[in-house]
Amino acid sequence: MFMKSYGQLCSAARALDIVGDRWNLLIVRELLIRRQIRFTDLQAGLPGIAPNLLVSRLRELEENGVVRRDTAVAPATGLLYALTERGRELDGVVRELVKWGAPTIVDAPPDATFQMHWLSLPARFLLKDSRPDDAPITIRFGDPRDGFDLVVANGTTAVEPCRLDATPGATVTGPGLSLVGLLQGAIPLAGAAAYGITVDGAPDALPRVLPSSR
Template sequence: MKSYGQLCAVARALDVVGDRWTLLIVRELLTRGEARFTELQRGLPGVAPNLLAQRLRALQEQGVLEQVPSSSAAAGGAYRLTDRGRSLEGVVRELMKWGAPTVPAAPRDAAFQMHWLSLPARYLLRDNRPDDDDVVLRFGDLHDGFDVTAVRGFVQVRPCAADAALAARVDGPGPLLVGLIQGAVPLARALEAGLTVEGDEAALQRVLPAA
């Protein structure tokens, strides 16, 4: 990326992460923990492979991410954020908050992937019944989703675990899920509008913000 050439912390930060796709790569790695090139490509619909490779190289050179052996059975290495890269979570969170009011106006054909919701879920979901037994909810599936665990007043959001004992699995249209997690759409209305819950609806209600 061409430098702004300014002695200013904002400009210097944008020299590193201001290119198109760069912060979305950070979003993917904040969401997944680590990801192989093909996984990043799937999570960034529309990015050209050569451009993605270029952005990854630049982020490595700037100390934002690093390559590591993949923890999955698949061959090849993976990418993960360094400590400096993970410190961008606050930046991404503020962008998320700033952009949330614009989501309802997104084009009708805008791409949606379930795992993109895992970051807002970290900040918006709550354990409203801390004295109940622990429960695990899955949004989406193993291919594209995340697990939410409500345990003793806390909510943990993680990539899907193949061996998780699920209380419920949740799926539905992207705009509806966004509204549900933001607390803008009550569960009853979401169910009427096409949300599907396989399992215990009360377990899902337990973690939702008040609508």
């Protein structure tokens, strides 16, 4: 397949030849979060992309060793998309983009789309276990349809897809902009309800991990 190129003998330009096209890094974002995903679920996490364009982008990324196709394990059927080992090396790139873009969230268009699982990327580096001697707990943001679990234990935090067989100790829901502010420490937990944030379950779960509580 023909690939547009900057035609420069420069590693930054070569990287952009592969992942610099519109949607490519957001495809990587989805696969970093969801790990293995069907085409329809991938498209649902990329509102605004046309199916034929997604097919084209996935093909380009596959040809460049970033994405692979897996066959679902029985009894499931069909194809699943995932990052290759080379593709997973973009984790640090996406993480730095998330950090760099965080201050611009407040200036996003008022009709900007939000999906809860996108919040898992900033949660990975903003939320820390400040009480390592406390019992392990799972904090769920959203629900299994669109969300993630924050597993807190022994001084560590890990972001995982929602486990259907797990009962979270606390569940957090709310508007995207408010939740971003909460995770960044700009909105205090004590006043979170005024911003539309709801926390159900263990009352001491979020204070354990929020930056504003440390």
